[in-house]
Amino acid sequence: MSLAARDRRLAWGLLAPALLWTAAFFILPFLGMVALSFAHMEGRQIVHGFDAGNYVRIFTDWTMLKALINSLEITAVVTVISIVLAYPLAAIIAFRVPVRWQRLALLLAVLPFWTSYVVRSYSWLLVLGQNGVVNQTLLGLGLIAEPLQIASTRAATVIGFVHFFVMLLTLTIYANLIQLSPNYARAAQDLGAGRWQTFAHVILPLTLPGVVTGAFLTFVLCIGDYITPQILGGNAELTLPQLIMLQLGRSGNFPLASALSVILMAVVTLAYVTSSRWLRLDRV
Amino acid sequence: MEMTMARNLPATCLALLMTATPGLAQELNALVWCDHTDPALIRPFEEKFGVKVNLKEYEGTAAGLAILEQSRPGDWDVLVIDAVDVKRAVEAGHLAELPADQLPTADFFPELVMAENNVVDGKTYAVTEKFGYNTISYDKSKVDPADMEDMASLTSGKYDGRIAIYDYYLPVLGLVALGQGVNTADITADTLATLREPLMALRKASKQVSEVVAAQTALATGEVDIVVGGGEWLTAVLASENPNLDWTIPKQGALRWAQSIGVVAGSSQPDLALEFVKYIVSPEGQAALATSSCYWGMPANAKAGDLLDDEAKAILRWDRQPEYLSRAQLYPIPDAALDTAMQDLWTEMLNQ
Numbered sequence: 001m002s003l004a005a006r007d008r009r010l011a012w013g014l015l016a017p018a019l020l021w022t023a024a025f026f027i028l029p030f031l032g033m034v035a036l037s038f039a040h041m042e043g044r045q046i047v048h049g050f051d052a053g054n055y056v057r058i059f060t061d062w063t064m065l066k067a068l069i070n071s072l073e074i075t076a077v078v079t080v081i082s083i084v085l086a087y088p089l090a091a092i093i094a095f096r097v098p099v100r101w102q103r104l105a106l107l108l109a110v111l112p113f114w115t116s117y118v119v120r121s122y123s124w125l126l127v128l129g130q131n132g133v134v135n136q137t138l139l140g141l142g143l144i145a146e147p148l149q150i151a152s153t154r155a156a157t158v159i160g161f162v163h164f165f166v167m168l169l170t171l172t173i174y175a176n177l178i179q180l181s182p183n184y185a186r187a188a189q190d191l192g193a194g195r196w197q198t199f200a201h202v203i204l205p206l207t208l209p210g211v212v213t214g215a216f217l218t219f220v221l222c223i224g225d226y227i228t229p230q231i232l233g234g235n236a237e238l239t240l241p242q243l244i245m246l247q248l249g250r251s252g253n254f255p256l257a258s259a260l261s262v263i264l265m266a267v268v269t270l271a272y273v274t275s276s277r278w279l280r281l282d283r284v
Numbered sequence: 285m286e287m288t289m290a291r292n293l294p295a296t297c298l299a300l301l302m303t304a305t306p307g308l309a310q311e312l313n314a315l316v317w318c319d320h321t322d323p324a325l326i327r328p329f330e331e332k333f334g335v336k337v338n339l340k341e342y343e344g345t346a347a348g349l350a351i352l353e354q355s356r357p358g359d360w361d362v363l364v365i366d367a368v369d370v371k372r373a374v375e376a377g378h379l380a381e382l383p384a385d386q387l388p389t390a391d392f393f394p395e396l397v398m399a400e401n402n403v404v405d406g407k408t409y410a411v412t413e414k415f416g417y418n419t420i421s422y423d424k425s426k427v428d429p430a431d432m433e434d435m436a437s438l439t440s441g442k443y444d445g446r447i448a449i450y451d452y453y454l455p456v457l458g459l460v461a462l463g464q465g466v467n468t469a470d471i472t473a474d475t476l477a478t479l480r481e482p483l484m485a486l487r488k489a490s491k492q493v494s495e496v497v498a499a500q501t502a503l504a505t506g507e508v509d510i511v512v513g514g515g516e517w518l519t520a521v522l523a524s525e526n527p528n529l530d531w532t533i534p535k536q537g538a539l540r541w542a543q544s545i546g547v548v549a550g551s552s553q554p555d556l557a558l559e560f561v562k563y564i565v566s567p568e569g570q571a572a573l574a575t576s577s578c579y580w581g582m583p584a585n586a587k588a589g590d591l592l593d594d595e596a597k598a599i600l601r602w603d604r605q606p607e608y609l610s611r612a613q614l615y616p617i618p619d620a621a622l623d624t625a626m627q628d629l630w631t632e633m634l635n636q
Contacts (some may be wrong), residue, residue, distance in 0.1 A: 201482030252346030
């Protein structure tokens, strides 16, 4: 057997477990879900077949369409705000914090990951409530006369998400920033570029893979989450994952839940295709 | 039938057999609601029979039945289910017949025997274990308790933005129906249409629609002052921290929730599963279940009253049960089409 053939066999052998795992726990269930999305309900029974009724309903029923729009709006806002907050934080850790303290700074940055997601959401509910820390502070400072209605609004959902995803984006952007040679900035400045020009035309383009990777992960995790909108949003509006959960837990309408999940997968796939040019998941 | 063996096998013998024979049926798998996960409830049974009870929580009958449908026979031994959905579980073949003569239903509050729900074609498949009310919970230091006696006050404008709606369509739609003078048993596709406007008006007056913990948090922190669909199950666990949290049944009435327990068909250890059911509906089990850590509720077995202290009974309104029971109606029991219509209306309300 030639060396190349042996290497190929070895490569397939090493790949096989991952491929089998992916086939068994992603591809096959996904195909099953797609097939189920074309079934329909008769009473409480699932009737298998090819019926596009679920998809027609999703795009013609305003309640369902609005849930999709809500999800996209919230995800877009969360992703943009998280990038705006995470980039300076990552830059400060990478360029201003002494190297020996950077690990500690990163550790502090990811500390919120250590607590349970559900507990963190309920904690935010207490912080943002009428008698919570935010309102009490603003009232104490005389900045507001009446408590602000933050909890059980979209703003609360966005705040809860941003708190979580700033940490994620900080990591991916930081990983990109520390790989940049300082010579790029020096060369730009030697050529007469100001600090802003250096950032806009040199640093930012070079760190775009880290930003896009973090943004993509934020998008995927945010658009698929139903706990934060449920707890912090107070069901003030429905998102797509909440709608899916309603179909699963309440109605037992698995075909409609599958169709909604396929739409969710399609949105995530679209986000992947759009960002794939810059995506560097190895930076995570 | 295997179940008949248990009729002749005293529980003590079964307990001795379990503890003396390592490896023999040492685990019991129960699909339950969160109130069954309190160690104070489960431990006495585990110690008596020398077994471990594995508890899996689920929410919503559809989710529970889906779990059973995706399981192999023998995976589950015990099922706790909404009493009004027992027939649905029986029709799906998920519940085994229980020996009615071994159940202490003679000691139950008469309204809680619920034979119309637990007995199908003359066979008993489940037994009621706990009940309570979906009604109005409120903070009496923030709202006028007299207002809470009339559902109309909720949408009068006086409490706009101070209300949370419990996120469960059946009891809340039932309450809205009662507010419109429609009995829960009379809800049909036609009457449902008349509930749309009052439901949306209630939503407009509300700040949030929340599941149990979020509704409790909102009430406890002053985020809202009223929870529509609440009751003793919502406020009792908070009563020690905030005695101002109260509940009442308004003049229009309230919904009575009830949960039943049964043995799963195909259980690999039906005798032990039956013993668990019998323990849960015994006075000891009932007292522990009534005051379990997740949520409180009235025990179906009235003899549990002998084991509950005065404070617990006061919180549960033990003495007012005859009056409350007479004024409360059961959950609506919709067929599949009406159920879908009710959920669609609820989803529309959520996304209003």
